Amino acid sequence: MSIRPIILIPDPRLKTPSEPVTEVTDEIRALAADMLDTMYDAPGIGLAAVQIGVMKRLIVVDVAGKDEPKNPMVLINPEVVWESDEEFRIHEEGCLSIPDYYEEVERPAQVRVRYMDLDGRTREIDADGVLSTCLQHEIDHVNGVLFLDHLSRLKRDRVMKKFTKAAKREAAV
Ligand code: K2U
Ligand code: ZN
Secondary structure, three states, X not given: OOOOOOOOOXXXXXXXXXXXXXXXXXXXXXXXXXXXXXXXXXXXXXXXXHHHOOOEOEEEEOOOOOOOOOOOEEEEEEEEEEEOOOOEEEEEEEEOOEEEEXXXXXXXXXXXXXXXXXXXXXXXXXXXXXXXXXXXXXXXXXXXXXXXXXXXXXXXXXXXXXXXXXXXXXXXX
């Protein structure tokens, strides 16, 4: 397993929907292992395959606290099949593809997510709290959506301009 480079905005892949996983192969299992290594190294509590440049609908999550045993989850082709429509939750979000930028985002408080596990079984999970926020953030990624897209146009444009300028400076070196 290995730690893989994380792509940053304005990479166009981050705004592109990823492709469904059709079969759980050894390649998919190795990808999930690399994603977990990369997430723990960042550190983060979630990561989508697109963030290491792989356009597959695969996410990993571990919201276990610092002093708790690791609880890695691998979700293939994850989709929200139900979300609370009366209870919402505001959480400060960051993104490993948008370093050092944090903003409050409001999302449904509870979600039910259907996915395939590494054994190829279809499963469902009911989530609330930070797991709900994290799953929604990662499922956004596989749909080509960033947490910036939940902010005002003014805030979104300001951040995109900053990272676009930085990318141009990097390319000019
Ligand atoms: O997808 C990612 O970029 C990893 C995200 C996942 C996440 C974002 C917002 C809220 C919860 C999870 C984070 O960068 S992981 C770092 C982190 C950890 C706790 C709270 C906020 C950000
Ligand atoms: Zn993110």
